[in-house]
Amino acid sequence: xxxxxxLKETGPREVFCGLTSIVWLHRRMPDAFFLVVGSRTCAHxxxxxxxxxxxxxxxxxxxxxxxxxxxxxxDAHEELDRVVNDLLARRPEIRxxxxxxxxxxxxxxxxxxxxxERLNGALKGRVRVLNYSGSGIETTFTQGEDGALKALIPLxxxxxxxxxxxxxxxxxxxxDRLTNLFKRIGIQKVFSFPPRQSTDLxxxxxxxxxxxxxxxxxxxxxxxKDRGAEIIQAPFPLGVEGSQLWMEAAAxxxxxxxxxxxxxxxxxxxxxxxxxxxxxxxxxxxRIFLLPESQIEIPLARFLQRECGMELVEVGTPYLNRxxxxxxxxLLPNNTQIMEGQxxxxxxxxxxxxxxxxxxxxxxxxxxxxxxxxSTKWSIELVFSPIxxxxxAADLAELFSRPLHRHDxxxxxxxxxx
Amino acid sequence: xxxxxxxxxxxxxxxxxxxxxxxxxxxxxxxxPQGDTYADLLFTMIERRGERPPVTYTTFQARxxxxxxxxxxxxxxxxxxxxxxxxxxxxxxSCTAELIQDQPGSLAQGMGLNLPIVNLELPAYSKKENxxxxxxxxQLVRGLLKEKIASETKHLPSAWKTxxxxxxxxxxxxxxxxxxxxxDVLEIQKLLGENGIDINIVAPLGATPADLIRVPNADINIxxxxxxxxxxxxxxxxxxxxxxxxxxxxxVNATQNFLxxxxxxxxxxxxxxxxxxxxxxxxxxxxxxxxxxxxxxxxIFGDGTHAIAAAKIAxxxxxxxxxxxxxxxxxxxRPVRTAAKELGIEALITNNYLEVExxxxxxxxxxxxGTQMERHSAKRLGIPCAVISTPMHVQDVPxxxxxxxxxxxxxxxxDDWVHPLMMGLEEHLIGMFRHDFEFVDGHQSxxxxxxxxxNHEQKQSIEESQHNNDSDTSSDSLIWTSEGKAELAKxxxxxxxxxxRNTEKYARQAGCRNIDSETLLDAKAHxxx
Ligand code: SF4
Numbered sequence: 001x002x003x004x005x006x007l008k009e010t011g012p013r014e015v016f017c018g019l020t021s022i023v024w025l026h027r028r029m030p031d032a033f034f035l036v037v038g039s040r041t042c043a044h045x046x047x048x049x050x051x052x053x054x055x056x057x058x059x060x061x062x063x064x065x066x067x068x069x070x071x072x073x074x075d076a077h078e079e080l081d082r083v084v085n086d087l088l089a090r091r092p093e094i095r096x097x098x099x100x101x102x103x104x105x106x107x108x109x110x111x112x113x114x115x116x117e118r119l120n121g122a123l124k125g126r127v128r129v130l131n132y133s134g135s136g137i138e139t140t141f142t143q144g145e146d147g148a149l150k151a152l153i154p155l156x157x158x159x160x161x162x163x164x165x166x167x168x169x170x171x172x173x174x175x176d177r178l179t180n181l182f183k184r185i186g187i188q189k190v191f192s193f194p195p196r197q198s199t200d201l202x203x204x205x206x207x208x209x210x211x212x213x214x215x216x217x218x219x220x221x222x223x224x225k226d227r228g229a230e231i232i233q234a235p236f237p238l239g240v241e242g243s244q245l246w247m248e249a250a251a252x253x254x255x256x257x258x259x260x261x262x263x264x265x266x267x268x269x270x271x272x273x274x275x276x277x278x279x280x281x282x283x284x285x286x287r288i289f290l291l292p293e294s295q296i297e298i299p300l301a302r303f304l305q306r307e308c309g310m311e312l313v314e315v316g317t318p319y320l321n322r323x324x325x326x327x328x329x330x331l332l333p334n335n336t337q338i339m340e341g342q343x344x345x346x347x348x349x350x351x352x353x354x355x356x357x358x359x360x361x362x363x364x365x366x367x368x369x370x371x372x373x374x375s376t377k378w379s380i381e382l383v384f385s386p387i388x389x390x391x392x393a394a395d396l397a398e399l400f401s402r403p404l405h406r407h408d409x410x411x412x413x414x415x416x417x418x
Numbered sequence: 419x420x421x422x423x424x425x426x427x428x429x430x431x432x433x434x435x436x437x438x439x440x441x442x443x444x445x446x447x448x449x450x451p452q453g454d455t456y457a458d459l460l461f462t463m464i465e466r467r468g469e470r471p472p473v474t475y476t477t478f479q480a481r482x483x484x485x486x487x488x489x490x491x492x493x494x495x496x497x498x499x500x501x502x503x504x505x506x507x508x509x510x511x512s513c514t515a516e517l518i519q520d521q522p523g524s525l526a527q528g529m530g531l532n533l534p535i536v537n538l539e540l541p542a543y544s545k546k547e548n549x550x551x552x553x554x555x556x557q558l559v560r561g562l563l564k565e566k567i568a569s570e571t572k573h574l575p576s577a578w579k580t581x582x583x584x585x586x587x588x589x590x591x592x593x594x595x596x597x598x599x600x601x602d603v604l605e606i607q608k609l610l611g612e613n614g615i616d617i618n619i620v621a622p623l624g625a626t627p628a629d630l631i632r633v634p635n636a637d638i639n640i641x642x643x644x645x646x647x648x649x650x651x652x653x654x655x656x657x658x659x660x661x662x663x664x665x666x667x668x669x670v671n672a673t674q675n676f677l678x679x680x681x682x683x684x685x686x687x688x689x690x691x692x693x694x695x696x697x698x699x700x701x702x703x704x705x706x707x708x709x710x711x712x713x714x715x716x717x718i719f720g721d722g723t724h725a726i727a728a729a730k731i732a733x734x735x736x737x738x739x740x741x742x743x744x745x746x747x748x749x750x751x752r753p754v755r756t757a758a759k760e761l762g763i764e765a766l767i768t769n770n771y772l773e774v775e776x777x778x779x780x781x782x783x784x785x786x787x788g789t790q791m792e793r794h795s796a797k798r799l800g801i802p803c804a805v806i807s808t809p810m811h812v813q814d815v816p817x818x819x820x821x822x823x824x825x826x827x828x829x830x831x832x833d834d835w836v837h838p839l840m841m842g843l844e845e846h847l848i849g850m851f852r853h854d855f856e857f858v859d860g861h862q863s864x865x866x867x868x869x870x871x872x873n874h875e876q877k878q879s880i881e882e883s884q885h886n887n888d889s890d891t892s893s894d895s896l897i898w899t900s901e902g903k904a905e906l907a908k909x910x911x912x913x914x915x916x917x918x919r920n921t922e923k924y925a926r927q928a929g930c931r932n933i934d935s936e937t938l939l940d941a942k943a944h945x946x947x
């Protein structure tokens with residue numbers, strides 16, 4: 001066990017709920033529709049997090065509960081059937097419908113599993129209906145993806161074949177690149193979950209070795225294990241080092257010759273480290289404070305500290321799964337302050353006291369901190385950007401150096417001779 | 419249960435946040451789960467606020483529900499009061515907490531705190547954001563002033579005359595996340611000042627609870643945004659006898675009427691000549707250059723106040739033809755219906771943007787005035803658009819001074835509405851001259867794929883637009899010959915929809931199924947009359 005300090009805090013939190021994951025999940029699986037069963041607040045949250053909407057009809061929506069739905073649950077079931085039928089009639093291209101539970105639907109105990117079962121019976125396989133919780137009383141931000149993936153697992157066909165399964169949403173280009181690299185070291189059967197089409201689910205079974213691409217998939221990993229899969233323990237594929245260790249862990253598990261791995265990765269690593277240099281120059285010695293939001297904070301902190309030379313003031317995370325984060329924690333320097341949970345006011349007090357050079361935070365906090373003279377980086381950008389893998393390390397570093405660079409640009413001396 | 423893909427208004431507690439965040443010295447404890455904290459970003463991102471809204475969320479979790487959530491509420495209230503030392507506290511709940519019925523307002527009142535506490539009950543399953551804002555302002559004003567009701571003597575709006583001072587008024591309604599409120603307030607203050615009228619207080623924007631207690635010192639109230647302030651103005655009129663002005667001064671005519679109404683209410687002399695035109699809108703609209711604006715078809719959708727004002731300006735001051743008028747605000751349905759009726763059209767009252775888009779397509783306007791969502795719809799349809807109402811994006815909160823109200827507001831409106839039309843016209847010219855050498859160097863149109871098209875693309879986009887419109891017109895299977903299509907392609911894109919509809923209407927009347935260039939010309943002659 002490394003010498004990090006694991007701390008806990010409770011109080012008012014400033015974190016999105018799991019519904020937010022819909023923003024990237026619906027883009028990953030364009031044949032799926034995400035129907036939140038909730039309130040106007042839920043609808044407003046997703047559209048506010050999704051930002052600009054230029055498409056005609058999105059692949060997500062909210063069945064907004066109204067007063068009369070609360071009066072009688074039986075009617076609420078009927079109403080939901082009606083909404084779903086209208087929706088499916090209007091959008092025949094939908095193959096998978098996720099019913100997403102929210103705080104209101106959970107508090108009134110609307111049983112979406114039962115609704116899904118009934119609809120599945122009625123739809124006879126034309127559309128598959130699944131359910132999971134994205135509610136704020138149960139989940140934060142990225143945990144929504146965990147729930148959605150877990151809901152898909154029972155539909156994965158069984159297999160005994162030896163194969164590698166990459167689990168967690170990746171940008172398509174990154175996915176292609178990583179798959180290709182695994183093939184180059186001789187792992188031919190590589191599949192991704194979630195797939196690009198919701199109906200195109202990979203098979204799963206005792207021969208499957210799972211490599212997690214994202215650190216927030218606790219429940220999904222457990223359910224995959226229950227289907228016989230083996231979870232490969234590794235750090236997460238952020239930065240050169242993390243991505244290298246991540247690929248090497250898979251290679252070991254598939255008994256790939258060390259020399260082949262080395263031969264394949266070495267030029268990539270050389271190139272990536274070179275690309276990192278300018279960013280490293282900018283970031284080294286700078287102090288960073290990560291507020292909890294996406295659960296990517298710990299792997300990010302590891303990358304920023306070990307590869308970019310940043311100093312970690314505090315690393316927040318909404319939730320800490322120690323088993324899953326073990327390999328990451330071991331790479332962190334002694335006495336790194338890891339804060340699980342949040343008391344947003346006290347945490348901001350610490351930010352002000354510590355005056356870090358950069359704060360990673362949610363969109364609600366960024367401008368207020370900037371107004372206090374503290375540079376910020378939105379954490380939501382990190383779940384939208386292609387940041388995984390050795391080749392992306394410099395891009396990842398650039399995301400952090402840009403606000404600092406901008407700060408310098410705006411604070412340089414005025415031109416005197418013009 | 420209502421299927422919603424996108425909503426014009428947020429939940430009512432977001433309206434309450436708008437009031438709290440607009441004011442100084444007010445804090446709002448909101449019993450709500452963690453995800454509801456997203457609402458902060460509306461203020462810090464859209465309005466670019468450098469301060470967090472003064473809101474403490476209790477962020478209760480499922481595991482708290484088994485235990486004592488009341489204690490959790492009290493702990494957050496206590497901490498918030500200690501940390502932020504507000505002068506007044508709002509306490510309420512969002513949709514989820516409403517279901518668990520902890521009654522945070524009563525809990526707060528039982529805590530022996532030494533400050534005014536307003537218990538907000540905002541039914542999340544039947545009401546929306548603007549209603550929530552209006553109710554919050556009303557409850558806050560009522561809470562702070564109810565003790566003073568009895569002690570008030572009869573209110574005389576013309577008391578300023580005998581007291582030897584200038585008349586003074588309250589400006590009620592401007593709030594954060596309202597459309598251009600920041601600048602409207604300045605413009606109206608200036609306007610009133612120039613006319614010898616002082617400001618008592620402005621609320622909620624920039625007001626403290628102490629300011630609200632001074633509300634009865636004004637001679638009259640100005641209800642600047644009825645969505646937010648009308649219920650408060652009504653209450654103040656009933657209980658304190660303070661009359662209020664109802665004219666919203668957007669546009670030259672409305673600004674004149676506003677000044678007249680305010681003077682009358684205050685017992686000031688009303689000049690019997692017309693109010694001086696202090697806006698350039700009137701002359702710009704009259705100038706020969708604006709001839710091409712005549713009869714432009716305009717489609718309007720927004721909150722009630724801005725939609726009605728826009729319709730009046732469009733018709734009376736710019737000589738446009740209003741071909742669609744609607745609002746997402748049920749509370750404002752009645753006045754919008756009345757305004758539409760006067761214009762000889764039927765109002766569209768809906769919270770469904772797809773219905774708005776369908777109505778827009780059907781009306782084939784040349785200009786759309788709407789919210790950020792109508793801008794998206796208009797962009798898809800290739801129609802110029804200006805944003806006139808919330809909900810808005812960050813780019814609808816400009817750095818420059820750009821009010822909608824008063825004389826300068828009318829100037830801003832002229833520019834903001836005419837500019838997209840001009841750009842549309844320019845696109846057409848670029849399209850027409852695209853073979854000239856000045857344009858061959860890959861002209862970049864600001865409309866992206868819509869302007870400066872190659873022939874091939876243009877054909878495609880016509881086919882697309884036909885395809886898009888098919889649902890509402892092609893039930894009787896009219897066929898456009900390739901020659902007819904080519905002729906249609908020569909029509910400027912911003913009137914193409916209208917020409918197409920008219921031609922099809924004509925073809926149907928005339929009983930011809932194939933539409934060629936002759937049909938198109940016949941139709942043109944027919945509708946010219
Ligand atoms: S926290 Fe709960 S009520 Fe709020 S948006 Fe998320 S699911 Fe909906």
